Amino acid sequence: AQSVTQLGSHVSVSEGALVLLRCNYSSSVPPYLFWYVQYPNQGLQLLLKYTSAATLVKGINGFEAEFKKSETSFHLTKPSAHMSDAAEYFCAVSDGTGANNLFFGTGTRLTVIP
Amino acid sequence: GAGVSQSPSNKVTEKGKDVELRCDPISGHTALYWYRQRLGQGLEFLIYFQGNSAPDKSGLPSDRFSAERTGESVSTLTIQRTQQEDSAVYLCASSPKAGGPVEQFFGPGTRLTVL
DSSP states (O other), X not given: OOEEEOSOSEEEEEXXXXXXXXXXXXXXXXXXXXXXXXXXXXXXXXXXXXXSXXXXXXXXXXXXXXXXXXXXXXXXXXXXXXXXXXXXXXXEEEOOSTTOOOEEOOOEEEEEEO | OOSOEEEOSEEEEXXXXXXXXXXXXXXXXXXXXXXXXXXXXXXXXXXXXXXXXXXXXXXXXXXXXXXXXXXXXXXXXXXXSOOGGGOEEEEEEEESSSSSSOOOEEOOOEEEEEX
């Protein structure tokens, strides 16, 4: 079975500061991992995904995430926060078989302080 | 259209009424998913379609919930005899195929409020 834990339901950072959103996963098979972003009143948008090709994954809008098997983690980072990054971020895991259902974490709401 | 669309965007209903939520996937996407997002919680998988068949209905919370899909097109999620705990945002996603690390494209959701 797959599951995801996101530590911190709310994270606040100053504009220009480092963004770090934490995600730990549990999977009985090598996982596929995803980060999605949800802006207010919009659908979820894929930021990046890990597919075992490379442990450091670069996504859109300057975000990246590193897969660490030993820590079962896939934390999302961005060196310098912009006001436009304020949104809710979801980590998700899939085993990639069958239906490829995504199992989501509870989300982290990112606030960027001017 | 360019993306997944859902209607209505908001639905307020009274307890005990039936509701239908609609999803129009991206043209050509064979896989379609329904998720539920309760306030303060992550997305919860409900049902998956491959074409117009539903090989995985494991996430449907009760027999009051059902869904159908016409070919590789529109899907409708029906909730009968709605309860207050059904209040949530219902999200639909589609992907070109199922399996593998294929991106799911999400619609904006339908916010359901059961009074």
